[in-house]
Amino acid sequence: MAVDRSRSAGHQRVGLPRIRGRSIMKRYAIGFLRREVSGACRQRDEAQIHALAEELGYCLTVLVLADQERDSVLNRLMNLVWGEQVNEVIAPRLDHFESGDIPALVKFADVICADTRKRYTVPTEDGESDPNCVVIREGTC
Secondary structure: OEEEOOOOOOOOOOOOOEEOOEEOOOEEEEEEEEHHHHHHHHHHHHHHHHHHHHHHOEEEEEEEEEOOOHHHHHHHHHHHHHHHOOOEEEEOOHHHOOOOHHHHHOOOOEEEEOOOOOEEEOOOOOOOOOOOEEEOOOOOO
């Protein structure tokens, strides 16, 4: 698994940016794609991840380019989510994940697919959900 930090190499989480005298909090995400799934469309998929992150107001801290070594990709991704302290993982499409990956991953971070703009998440305490959210309950998928 390769980690591309080229677009976020100078990124630091020190202080809060200020807009019109008010500080705002920046939201951080990790981009994720599997090379064998993207194939010749890898650059397009990377661009989709970056474009959606910008559109939603996220700062990508890392873009993970996973290889076919499926044994540890999910564990490495969860460790990156934990280590980078992000709340979202953005992927080009749902097919970049294996069956069972999303229910495991949403315990740590929401998953957003760039093609459908659907957010995969855990149920909220109040039970309300956004129509663009797919709530993943224990034992699903």
